[in-house]
Amino acid sequence: MKNNIEPIIPTQQHPLKEVKHMQKVRKGLSALLIGGLAVAGGYFGNEVFQNQQFAHAQQQVDNARVNVQKANDLAEAFRQVGQIVSPSVVNINVRKSVKAPHANKGFDQDQLRKFFKDMPGFREAPGRSAPNAAPEEGDDDDAGAVPFDGNGNFEEIGTGSGVIMEAEGGHAYILTNNHVAGGADEMVVTLADGTEIKNAKLLGADPKTDLAVVRIDTDKVIAAKWGNSDELAKGDWVMAFGSPFGYVGSMTHGIVSALHRQAGLLGMQGYENFIQVDAPINPGNSGGPLTDIMGNVVGINTAIASRSGGFQGIGFAIPSNQAKNIYNALKDKGKVTRGWLGIGIADVVKERAKADYLGFKGDSGIVVDETFPNTPATGKLQVGDIITSINGKAVKDVNELRNTVATTPPGTEITLGVFRDRKQQDVALKLGTQPEDVLAMATPKTTKGKADPAQKAAESLGVTVNDLNADLAQQFSLPEGDKGAIITKVDRNSAAAKAGLRPGDLVTKVGDKSVSSADEFVTAVKAQDSKKGMGLTVVSREGTRLAFVPPQSDKPEKPDSGSK
Numbered sequence: 001m002k003n004n005i006e007p008i009i010p011t012q013q014h015p016l017k018e019v020k021h022m023q024k025v026r027k028g029l030s031a032l033l034i035g036g037l038a039v040a041g042g043y044f045g046n047e048v049f050q051n052q053q054f055a056h057a058q059q060q061v062d063n064a065r066v067n068v069q070k071a072n073d074l075a076e077a078f079r080q081v082g083q084i085v086s087p088s089v090v091n092i093n094v095r096k097s098v099k100a101p102h103a104n105k106g107f108d109q110d111q112l113r114k115f116f117k118d119m120p121g122f123r124e125a126p127g128r129s130a131p132n133a134a135p136e137e138g139d140d141d142d143a144g145a146v147p148f149d150g151n152g153n154f155e156e157i158g159t160g161s162g163v164i165m166e167a168e169g170g171h172a173y174i175l176t177n178n179h180v181a182g183g184a185d186e187m188v189v190t191l192a193d194g195t196e197i198k199n200a201k202l203l204g205a206d207p208k209t210d211l212a213v214v215r216i217d218t219d220k221v222i223a224a225k226w227g228n229s230d231e232l233a234k235g236d237w238v239m240a241f242g243s244p245f246g247y248v249g250s251m252t253h254g255i256v257s258a259l260h261r262q263a264g265l266l267g268m269q270g271y272e273n274f275i276q277v278d279a280p281i282n283p284g285n286s287g288g289p290l291t292d293i294m295g296n297v298v299g300i301n302t303a304i305a306s307r308s309g310g311f312q313g314i315g316f317a318i319p320s321n322q323a324k325n326i327y328n329a330l331k332d333k334g335k336v337t338r339g340w341l342g343i344g345i346a347d348v349v350k351e352r353a354k355a356d357y358l359g360f361k362g363d364s365g366i367v368v369d370e371t372f373p374n375t376p377a378t379g380k381l382q383v384g385d386i387i388t389s390i391n392g393k394a395v396k397d398v399n400e401l402r403n404t405v406a407t408t409p410p411g412t413e414i415t416l417g418v419f420r421d422r423k424q425q426d427v428a429l430k431l432g433t434q435p436e437d438v439l440a441m442a443t444p445k446t447t448k449g450k451a452d453p454a455q456k457a458a459e460s461l462g463v464t465v466n467d468l469n470a471d472l473a474q475q476f477s478l479p480e481g482d483k484g485a486i487i488t489k490v491d492r493n494s495a496a497a498k499a500g501l502r503p504g505d506l507v508t509k510v511g512d513k514s515v516s517s518a519d520e521f522v523t524a525v526k527a528q529d530s531k532k533g534m535g536l537t538v539v540s541r542e543g544t545r546l547a548f549v550p551p552q553s554d555k556p557e558k559p560d561s562g563s564k
Contacts, residue, residue: 077293081239082251084295088164088224089288090174091190091243092200092214096156096183155185161242161288162189162214163297164223165327172221174214175327176287177302178205181212189216192249204330209271210302211323212287213330224289227296229319232256232275240279240301240315242288254279254315262399263316265303269438271403274316275299281315290317299323325407339408340434342375343368344545347397348386354548357533359422360386364396370545376432382420383537383546385427389417405431460525461549462494463487463501465518476504477541484508484539485521499549501538509537 160180166173174189181187182205189197197216205212232238236256244250258276266272277290281301290299299317306312329336348355348365355367368385371377387401388394391414395401408414410433418427465485466472472486473479484506490496507515510524511534528534534549 078239078253081291081293081295085224085239085241085289085291085297086249086251087192087222089192089241089249090162090164091246091248092160092162092174092176092180092287093188093190094158094160094181094184095186096158097185159243159246159284160286161284161301163241163287163289163300164221165226165297166331167219167221167223170217170219172216172218172223173203173327173331174200174216175300175323176212176214177300178207178210178212180287181205181214182207187214189214190248191218191221204334204336206326206330206336208266208269208336209318209322209326210266211300211318211326211330213327224291224297225295226324227292227294227298227320229275229298229321232259232292232298232319234258237293238275238277238279238298239291239293240277240281240285240288240317241291242281242285242301244280244282244284246284250285252280257314260399261316263303263305265316271322271406273319273322273399273403274302275319277315277317278313279315281317285315322403322407337410338406338434339410339412339431340376341381341405341429342372342377342432342543343381344370344372345387345398345401349397351548353533353550354535354546355386357535357548358384358386358419360419362386362388362419364388364394365419366395366398366401368546370543372543375543376429380427380429381416381418383544384420384535386419387416388419388424391415392417406434410434460530460552461496461501462491463496464489465507465521467517468506476506478504478506478539482506482508482539483516485515485518495549495552499536499547501536501547502540504540505547506539507536508539511535 158180160176162174162176162180164172165175181202184202187200187202189200191197195218197218199217201215203213203215234256237253238256239251239253241249241251254277256275257278261274261276262272263274264272275290275298277299279290281304285301286303288301289297290301292298298320300320300323301315301317303316304312305314305316326336345366346354346369348360348362348367351367355362355365358367366387368377368381368383368387371381371383390401390404394417395404405414408431410431412431414429414431416427416429418425465487468478468482468484468486472488473482476486478486487496487501487505487507488503490501490503507521509515510521511528513524513527515521515524525534530552533551536547536549538545538547
């Protein structure tokens with residue numbers, strides 16, 4: 001019997017199937033290899049990235065250190081300026097005799113003390129205590145004594161700063177503010193090294209620029225150097241020196257915020273052309289120097305704009321180029337002599353309607369509104385002229401013209417570019433000497449008496465006019481031979497009042513039309529186009545001026561006669 005068991009032998013695979021199998025194996029191995037490399041690459045790549053980040057951060061730190069060094073270089077510049085300027089800065093303690101208000105009205109000594117005890121700088125005389133006053137630290141019997149005399153006068157004590165600008169012949173000359181040293185009875189100057197010098201002498205003061213010059217007897221001082229304020233620009237670094245709140249030798253820094261500022265600090269007769277700075281300036285800084293980054297004096301610290309009385313980021317300094325001229329005049333002569341034209345003026349930009357009426361189309365210039373009698377302008381300039389240049393150099397506003405004329409010596413021949421009668425021309429004249437009180441020449445004086453009852457009205461303007469006669473000429477101090485329409489009344493809030501017309505004004509021309517009587521005045525006014533405004537040439541005891549009545553609507557408001 002046959003064994004039906006078959007021997008078991010290996011089965012052979014098909015060659016094609018074997019190839020596919022090997023491919024699958026290889027793909028698996030490849031995937032495994034790639035995955036491994038990716039893991040390794042991620043690890044090593046992250047380390048490289050971190051190294052790069054670290055290197056970048058290190059480079060930033062290194063660059064910052066270089067930049068810090070540059071900042072330190074600027075700090076070093078400030079330190080050097082401090083060393084250059086500080087030896088020339090002084091502190092000035094001042095005593096002034098001040099007339100007490102109402103001193104002659106029967107106030108007794110106790111009343112005066114109660115009135116003045118809270119004033120800045122007021123300190124009670126020895127032996128006489130103000131009510132509830134606590135003694136001040138460091139007071140002695142003499143320091144700060146403020147005795148009242150029989151007339152009610154008292155002494156005011158103040159402090160400020162100054163800068164030594166010159167040292168020669170055993171003397172040193174200090175530039176400071178008029179509001180610091182002007183009117184001083186006694187001054188004590190403290191130098192940078194603490195040396196006190198008594199019996200300082202005020203050589204001269206100029207309220208119109210708020211500058212003063214003080215002389216001390218010493219030759220062991222270092223003078224500061226003048227800078228050129230005309231080279232300053234907005235953004236320039238500046239340093240302010242002085243004694244704010246009595247802290248002698250203080251220094252602050254900032255930038256030039258603006259130039260040619262008008263702050264209204266010196267009144268109508270003042271000459272303001274301030275440098276505005278954000279360098280902190282506080283009480284006691286007045287009179288100290290403002291310097292550039294080279295340590296040159298480019299200004300004199302003068303004032304701050306503040307709601308609280310403390311520093312608020314706006315300080316003002318007098319430009320050095322202006323201060324230098326005043327310094328030289330006060331040092332050499334004890335006073336300032338200024339050039340003078342003898343006119344009342346206004347900016348074209350502020351009198352645009354008037355300029356248009358005169359036919360002037362320019363953007364800048366100065367309108368001549370008044371001419372004063374017996375001045376350099378007499379017979380040379382006319383009301384209605386528009387000044388555009390001086391000696392060939394354009395002048396854009398009132399401040400520039402005033403400063404240029406004031407700094408030009410009296411007797412100097414000048415040529416003004418003038419727009420007159422709708423065309424440009426030159427006018428040559430010689431400057432005079434400015435009077436001490438310019439406003440006194442332009443202030444109208446009070447008149448007395450009443451005008452002749454024979455009057456004619458110009459209701460559209462709100463004035464009452466009459467023919468000029470002997471009585472009116474005498475009343476208003478006008479020459480009897482003059483011709484025109486004399487204004488005897490001006491209604492309040494009328495067009496005439498807004499134009500600055502006043503009783504005693506003699507109108508000699510309405511527009512381009514000359515008038516010699518009240519009737520001619522009324523006729524000429526009616527012929528004018530009120531929508532375009534009206535120019536009146538007016539003569540008064542103060543001189544001749546141009547009064548401009550602004551454009552009026554078709555239905556002007558009824559003039560207010562003053563009755564309610």
